[in-house]
Amino acid sequence: xxxxxxxxxxxxxxxxxxxxxxxxxxxxxxxxxxxxxxxxxxxxxxxxxxxxxxxxxxxxxxxxxxxxxxxxxxxxxxxxxxxxxxxxxxxxxxxxxxxxxxxxxx
Amino acid sequence: xxxxxxxxxxxxxxxxxxxxxxxxxxxxxxxxxxxxxxxxxxxxxxxxxxxxxxxxxxxxxxxxxxxxxxxxxxxxxxxxxxxxxxxxxxxxxxxxxxxxxxxxxxxxxxxxxxxxxxxxxxxxxxxxxxxxxxxxxxxxxxxxxxxxxxxxxxxxxxxxxxxxxxxxxxxxxxxxxxxxxxxxxxxxxxxxxxxxxxxxxxxxxxxxxxxxxxxxxxxxxxxxxxxxxxxxxxxxxxxxxxxxxxxxxxxxxxxxxxxxxxxxxxxxxxxxxxxxxxxxxxxxxxxxxxxxxxxxxxxxxxxxxxxxxxxxxxxxxxxxxxxxxxxxxxxxxxxxxxxxxxxxxxxxxxxxxxxxxxxxxxxxxxxxxxxxxxxxxxxxxxxxxxxxxxxxxxxxxxxxxx
Numbered sequence: 001x002x003x004x005x006x007x008x009x010x011x012x013x014x015x016x017x018x019x020x021x022x023x024x025x026x027x028x029x030x031x032x033x034x035x036x037x038x039x040x041x042x043x044x045x046x047x048x049x050x051x052x053x054x055x056x057x058x059x060x061x062x063x064x065x066x067x068x069x070x071x072x073x074x075x076x077x078x079x080x081x082x083x084x085x086x087x088x089x090x091x092x093x094x095x096x097x098x099x100x101x102x103x104x105x106x
Numbered sequence: 107x108x109x110x111x112x113x114x115x116x117x118x119x120x121x122x123x124x125x126x127x128x129x130x131x132x133x134x135x136x137x138x139x140x141x142x143x144x145x146x147x148x149x150x151x152x153x154x155x156x157x158x159x160x161x162x163x164x165x166x167x168x169x170x171x172x173x174x175x176x177x178x179x180x181x182x183x184x185x186x187x188x189x190x191x192x193x194x195x196x197x198x199x200x201x202x203x204x205x206x207x208x209x210x211x212x213x214x215x216x217x218x219x220x221x222x223x224x225x226x227x228x229x230x231x232x233x234x235x236x237x238x239x240x241x242x243x244x245x246x247x248x249x250x251x252x253x254x255x256x257x258x259x260x261x262x263x264x265x266x267x268x269x270x271x272x273x274x275x276x277x278x279x280x281x282x283x284x285x286x287x288x289x290x291x292x293x294x295x296x297x298x299x300x301x302x303x304x305x306x307x308x309x310x311x312x313x314x315x316x317x318x319x320x321x322x323x324x325x326x327x328x329x330x331x332x333x334x335x336x337x338x339x340x341x342x343x344x345x346x347x348x349x350x351x352x353x354x355x356x357x358x359x360x361x362x363x364x365x366x367x368x369x370x371x372x373x374x375x376x377x378x379x380x381x382x383x384x385x386x387x388x389x390x391x392x393x394x395x396x397x398x399x400x401x402x403x404x405x406x407x408x409x410x411x412x413x414x415x416x417x418x419x420x421x422x423x424x425x426x427x428x429x430x431x432x433x434x435x436x437x438x439x440x441x442x443x444x445x446x447x448x449x450x451x452x453x454x455x456x457x458x459x460x461x462x463x464x465x466x467x468x469x470x471x472x473x474x475x476x477x478x479x480x481x482x483x484x485x486x487x488x489x490x491x492x493x494x495x496x497x498x499x500x501x502x503x504x505x506x507x508x
Contacts, residue, residue, distance in 0.1 A: 025165060031173040033129050037400055039148040039166065043427035043436055044400075045481065068478035072485065072506075105129055105407075 001093040005032060005049075008101045017088065023049070023097065024084035033105035040084035045069040047083040048103040052096035059086050059095070075100040109134030111413060112197050112207040114187050114351065116140025118148060118399055119380025120213035121168045122406025128177045130414055137205060138174070139182045139197075142236055145171050150399060152240050153264040153342075154429050158271070159244065163237060190355040192373060209413045212352055212363055212371075212378040213406065216345030216397065221256065225318030230325075231339045234261055246338055249273030254327045254336040256315055258285030260428045261342030263298060266307050267430040276307045277334060279327070281314040289426075289437070291447045294460050294472055298430070301456075305431060347382045347395060360384060362395035367419035369409040377412060379405035388421050389488055390440055398426050423484045432456070436480035439470030439487045450501040451476060458501075459483075466492045471505075482506045 005013045005027060017026040024047040027034045035046035048070065051059050056079045062070055063085070070080045083097070111127060113120045116138050124138050124146075140146070147166040155161045164170070174181050186200040190210065197205045218233040220226065232243045247253070251274040255262045258280030269276045278285075284295040285302075302309050317328040318339060327336045349359040357371050358364040362384030369377045369385070380402035384395045401424065408420045428435040433456060441447075441462040451458030459479040462470040468491045471483035482505035486493065493508035 021165075028168075029164075029170050031169055031176065033125075035403070037403055038427060039150065039399075041150065041154075041427060041429060041434075042477070043434070043480075044425075065477045069481050071478070072481045105125065 001088065001090060003088070003092070004094070004096045006096075006098040007032070008099060008104045008106075019088050019090050019093075021088060022084050023086040023088055023095070024082075026088055027083060027099070032099070034083070034099060035103050035105050036084065042066065042069065042082065042084065045073055045082060046103050048073055048075065048100040049081055049083045049086075049097040050075075050077050050100060051079045051081055051086075052098075053079065055092070055095050055097075058091055073100065073102050075102055109208045109413075110206060111136050111209045111211065112205055113138045113211040113213055114197065115211075115213035115215055115348075115380070115382070116142065116144075116146050116181070116183070117213060117215045117380060117402065118146060118168065119215070119402035119406040120211065121146025122403045123211050123213060123379060123409045124174075124177075124179045125169065126407040126410035127413065128179065130410060130416075132410070132414055134208070135180065136178070137180045137182060139185050139187060139199075141184065141186050142238070143183050144237060145169070145174060145181065145183075147237065148399065149236070150427075152237065153234055153261050154268065156237075157240055157244060157247070157265060158268045166237075187351060190351055190376075192355050192376070195375065208375065210376045211409050211413075212376065212382060213380050213402075214348035214351065214378075214382045216347045216381045218341070219344045219346050221315065221318075221341055221343070223315060223317050225320070225324065228318050228320055228322075228324040230320070230323045230337070231318055231341065233341050234265065235345070243338060243340065247272050247274060251275065252335050252337045253277070254279065254334065254339045255342065256327075256339060257342040257344070258282075258309065258311065259288065259342055259344065260286070262340070263302065263430055264428060265340055265342065266302060266309075267305070270302075270305050270307055277327075277336075278302065278307055278309045279313045279315055279329060280309070280311045283312050285309070285311065289441070290472055291441060291445075291460055291462070293447060293449060293453075297453055297474070301431065301433065345381065345397065349382060352376075352378065352382075367421075368412045368417040369405050369420070370412055370417075377409040379409045385420070387424065388419070389423050394440070396424055398424060400425055423487045425480075425484065433474050434477070435472065435474055436477065437470070437472045438480060438483045439468075441470035441472070445469065446495070448495055448498050450479065450499060461498055463493075463495065463498075468493055468498075479505055
């Protein structure tokens with residue numbers, strides 16, 4: 001499946017990834033500079049992405065706990081998600097997200 | 107000579123140093139030396155999801171193996187360093203090869219503290235620090251196994267939680283009167299003791315192991331006059347920082363390799379990052395050595411920036427996490443005995459936070475299934491907030507509103 005990730009420096013990455021894992025894993029496996037400090041344990045908010053409006057219905061919005069973690073981010077928006085909490089299923093083929101500055105390994 | 111950074115230690119601090127160097131435009135040579143056969147990986151899952159068999163090794167890798175080749179980062183796995191020659195600016199490997207450096211990063215981490223009592227070298231007595239350690243006993247964590255865990259710290263309790271779910275008969279032996287003694291308040295310690303006992307763990311405190319016994323392999327664990335049967339022993343009694351290379355090279359060492367806030371040692375070309383480093387933390391207001399992933403990553407990045415001539419002090423609220431059963435324990439700051447403890451929320455419902463005030467200043471927070479408090483407490487600690495204790499005790503009032 002394909003996903004499109006825009007980095008905070010506006011670089012756009014078209015990635016071909018395997019379905020099944022999390023979006024965070026897929027980005028990391030592709031070598032993108034995503035911090036993801038806790039490795040998907042939902043103990044931080046350093047894999048923060050904003051989901052493209054056209055895809056938010058399919059990914060769904062952040063759950064309660066995820067939302068609590070995102071709340072302190074300066075880059076929070078209505079479509080904010082932790083990428084470790086988005087499971088890549090075939091229905092997300094073509095997914096577009098933007099990695100947020102607090103998740104970017106600058 | 108072109109810039110050539112040698113990094114000793116391929117854990118998360120060493121890995122992060124290499125990644126941050128390239129990410130920030132470093133064009134010289136990067137050599138990452140590690141004694142394990144793997145690319146840099148995350149250790150926290152070792153005592154949690156990896157032990158449970160829920161994730162593969164690749165899932166823990168900071169970056170896939172191919173990434174390092176692509177970024178021209180030279181990996182030297184299964185490699186041990188014998189000494190550092192500061193005068194010649196060379197690293198000598200155990201095999202005799204010499205590697206010149208312009209800058210050297212020590213990300214040597216720590217090694218497990220070992221038992222020294224009789225029988226400590228019997229087969230069946232295991233430790234847990236790296237992937238191969240876990241592969242040495244993971245297959246045996248099955249129903250009916252009599253597992254004895256020595257040490258009631260995070261590693262021991264996380265292993266207990268995984269093993270009890272697998273149907274093992276689990277005993278935890280803690281030498282001190284309380285589990286997690288080094289890091290949490292007695293209230294929190296009692297809570298975790300109750301949780302483990304309710305789950306079926308035979309948790310015994312004030313119990314120091316005096317010997318491991320058995321014929322050719324461990325079969326019993328003795329503590330004073332008492333003895334219990336054991337098919338397998340896992341020891342989790344802390345780590346010792348790997349400072350010997352630094353000390354032998356004449357660098358200052360005092361519970362870790364002494365560095366400044368940008369990770370530089372007294373030698374301007376040598377840096378130390380992660381579990382092995384002793385540094386001043388401006389938020390805590392003290393020198394300390396932290397065994398934590400966020401610190402390893404922050405210091406790895408700081409070392410890279412300092413090498414690039416853009417030093418930035420690490421100013422971070424220390425934070426940690428531990429997953430046991432359905433409990434997500436998330437901790438910020440550093441508490442210590444004597445701090446005033448205020449509990450928010452409900453221990454009975456397994457959803458609460460312990461907040462710590464020192465002379466009225468909010469210094470630490472340990473949250474169980476309360477991610478909101480965890481994330482919001484960081485700012486209170488960084489700001490040295492002095493919240494009203496009565497309001498702090500009311501979970502209906504968000505920490506950010508105090």
